[in-house]
Amino acid sequence: MTLELEHFLTVGALLFSLGLFVALSKRNAIGVLMGVELMLNAVNLTLLSFSRFSVSERPVAGQTFVVFVITVAAAEAAVALALAVSVYRNRQTVDIDRINLLKS
Amino acid sequence: MEGFGVNFAFWTLSAVTLGAAGGVVVSRNLLHAVLFLILAFIGVAGFFVLLSAEFIAMAQVIIYVGAISVLVLFAVLLTPRAGRDNGETAMALPALLLAIAVATVFIFVVNDTNWTTVAKSxxxxxxxxxxxxxxxxxxxxxxxxxxxxxxxxxxxxxxxxxxxxxxxxxx
Known part of the structure; x- marks a missing residue:
């Protein structure tokens, strides 16, 4: 069986959907962040699949893009987890249903 | 891409990665979910090797498996009284429907498009x-x-x- 671009893109799509479900449904703020990380990984997988299979004048561009996505994801994870710890200090919870100070 | 080795690697990595991502969804304990997340990161790194992006695979192992997952573990352990429950909110059903819809659309588009691809890396x-x-x-x-x-x-x-x-x- 020959592996084509479609196989990798399908895995990327399924991984993205699982991450989307985790990010939208989890009650714990850290669980939501884990969903976001899964989605970012799925996007990186898709970018690299296109970089490997596409006809391109500059095939290195896809890999460069992935390097930047990983960098931004690392920055996002650091700040978001710091926010979660900060919220926990003030409210003793990271349950997103109970972080409702702005709700009238 | 063909050959037994590549096929075996692809299907094994698919099972490991998607299974671990499913473990993040279903595990009730947040610490178990983090461990499943690490396994999913390792699976994605394997895919990067398969796609002949060795440097990105190494970066994935060092940054995601080494740094981000430790950061997530720290965040879980620094919020001790918040509970280890990894349950869903009331939005779980709409989220599930949306995720299924997104997956359906993506898979349809992926398989319906006539991609121009190169056989050789x-x-x-x-x-x-x-x-x-x-x-x-x-x-x-x-x-x-x-x-x-x-x-x-x-x-x-x-x-x-x-x-x-x-x-x-x-x-």
Missing amino acids: PELATAELGTALLSTWVLPFELASVLLTAALVGAIMLVRSREEEAEDALA
């Missing part, structure tokens, strides 16, 4: 990636370092305790 050395980062994309490369510094300082500022701030005010 474009021979990319890691040196080319380094040259591209420091010549063509040197401005975004430097901006990324500024972004990382800002994120680092921001994260430290956010998690400082009140006592530490008071000590700094006296000094």
